[in-house]
Amino acid sequence: DGGITQSPKYLFRKEGQNVTLSCEQNLNHDAMYWYRQDPGQGLRLIYYSQIVNDFQKGDIAEGYSVSREKKESFPLTVTSAQKNPTAFYLCASSNDRDSNQPQHFGDGTRLSIL
Amino acid sequence: QQPVQSPQAVILREGEDAVINCSSSKALYSVHWYRQKHGEAPVFLMILLKGGEQKGHDKISASFNEKKQQSSLYLTASQLSYSGTYFCGTEILPGNMLTFGGGTRLMVKP
Numbered sequence: 001d002g003g004i005t006q007s008p009k010y011l012f013r014k015e016g017q018n019v020t021l022s023c024e025q026n027l028n029h030d031a032m033y034w035y036r037q038d039p040g041q042g043l044r045l046i047y048y049s050q051i052v053n054d055f056q057k058g059d060i061a062e063g064y065s066v067s068r069e070k071k072e073s074f075p076l077t078v079t080s081a082q083k084n085p086t087a088f089y090l091c092a093s094s095n096d097r098d099s100n101q102p103q104h105f106g107d108g109t110r111l112s113i114l
Numbered sequence: 115q116q117p118v119q120s121p122q123a124v125i126l127r128e129g130e131d132a133v134i135n136c137s138s139s140k141a142l143y144s145v146h147w148y149r150q151k152h153g154e155a156p157v158f159l160m161i162l163l164k165g166g167e168q169k170g171h172d173k174i175s176a177s178f179n180e181k182k183q184q185s186s187l188y189l190t191a192s193q194l195s196y197s198g199t200y201f202c203g204t205e206i207l208p209g210n211m212l213t214f215g216g217g218t219r220l221m222v223k224p
C-alpha cells in the first residue's frame with residue numbers, strides 16, 4: 001500500500017543536540033512538506049520541496065534544516081538553534097503537478113526535550 | 115494571513131447538525147478541508163476551487179463563497195465518528211502553499 005512513513009514515533013532531544021526526523025513516501029509525489037503542530041494549534045509550515053534537490057523555507061524555518069536528495073525522502077533536522085522544539089511534527093506529500101490534489105500526511109513524530 | 119475558523123469548538127449530540135466556517139482576508143484560489151483525530155494525522159475531506167462550487171461527501175458537504183472569501187463545512191446528522199478537529203487550508207494561487215487555520219474542535223456525544 002502506498003503511503004507516508006514517519007519515524008520515530010517518539011523522540012527525545014537533549015539540550016544542544018541535533019536530531020533528525022525521517023519521512024519516506026512511496027506515492028511517487030513530487031512535493032513534500034514539513035509542519036509543526038503545537039498543542040491545540042493549527043499546522044505551521046516549516047519547509048517544503050517541490051522537486052528533488054530543491055526546497056524552500058516556510059513560515060517557521062529558523063532552527064530547522066532539510067534535504068531532498070531522493071524523491072521519496074525528505075528528512076528534517078531539528079538543530080540546537082531551535083530553542084523550543086517540543087511539538088508534534090507532521091510530514092506530508094502531494095502531486096504538485098495539479099494543485100487540486102490533496103496533501104497526504106504521515107502519522108507524525110512527537111518530539112520532547114529531556 | 116492565517117485563515118480564521120469559527121467556532122473554535124462545538125459540542126453536539128448524535129444526529130445534530132453543525133457548520134464550521136473558514137474566512138480569509140485574501141482572495142483565494144482553493145480551500146482544503148481536513149479532519150484530525152487526537153494524536154493522529156490529518157485526513158483529507160475535500161477541496162473546493164474558486165468558482166463557488168459546493169461538494170458533498172456522505173453527510174459532510176462544503177461550499178466556497180468567492181465574494182466573501184469564505185468556505186463553510188456542513189456536517190449533517192452527526193455521528194460519533196465525526197469527533198475531531200477540523201482544519202481548513204487555503205491556497206492563494208494554484209500550486210501555492212497551503213496556510214492552515216487554527217482548527218475547530220468538534221465533539222459528538224451519544
